[in-house]
Amino acid sequence: MIGEILPSWVASAEAFADPPDARLFPEEEAVIARSVERRRREFTTARHCARRALARLGVPPAPILPGELGAPVWPAGVRGAITHCEGYRAAAVSLKALTVGIDAEPHEPLPEGVMETVALPEERAELARLGGAIHWDRLLFSAKESVYKAWFPLARCWLDFDEAHVTFDPAGTFTARLLVAGPEVEGRELTGFTGRWLVSDGLAVTAIALPPG
Known part of the structure; x- marks a missing residue:
């Protein structure tokens, strides 16, 4: 999967x-x-x-x-x-x-009150417009977990939920724009990530792999 x-x-x-x-x-x-x-x-x-x-x-x-x-x-x-x-x-x-x-999560709504901690106001508005059968709140949580796991080995410091803005493409991709200064990677400041997502068999999974060059 x-x-x-x-x-x-x-x-x-x-x-x-x-x-x-x-x-x-x-x-x-x-x-x-x-x-x-x-x-x-x-x-x-x-x-x-x-x-x-x-x-x-x-x-x-x-x-x-x-x-x-x-x-x-x-x-x-x-x-x-x-x-x-x-x-x-x-x-x-x-x-x-x-x-x-x-990251992998059960494909079900986030517990009450968690969305306010995870999502920026702009993200909540964007997710509301997506609609459909996807639990976008849970997918957002998963994407931000993947962002953090990709961020930490490069920056060696914490990244809060409100320090990256995630945008989804319903076709199965997402982008994460960093709202804080990123580390230098291969001579350039890291400004964000791109990733992919999938919902299947009751699970929501997200992944980021940053290539060289």
Whole structure:
């Protein structure tokens, strides 16, 4: 599913259930030693997906530990992202991308009051005009999660929901315009991202992969 909205130079793997053969490295086990069962399953299957995706790049298995602000620390030369929600886990990795961001959410309305936190007034007006059967509020939340995951490895700092303006094309793409100064990437200031989205099988997924050049 996530692979449908990623370019060919990004490898991905996903799971719709937690495989019984998924295993962690001892260093990873230590991270979740005191976690509740649900968190353990999410973490374990997400790492299982990540290692499957890395194998498609020819990268050998290795621990994938949470680093600064919880972002996964990838093997040298790899850019990637992990996502999980109820009934779905996925990872996407690349040796070519400058950064990668993915997110998956249940395709249902956001809880009451969350939209006001996530969306700028202009975004709320734009989503209201889109209409249709898509839960655009949830898709906006997912897109902003992907934006943050793509932003953080480049900027190494937080990006709030109100610091990027996301615009959707109903054909399956979106753009994110940064409302704060971005980091310098390949000699130019980063001003935003473009991404793709998909709604299928009760899930809303979004993805960003920033190519070099």
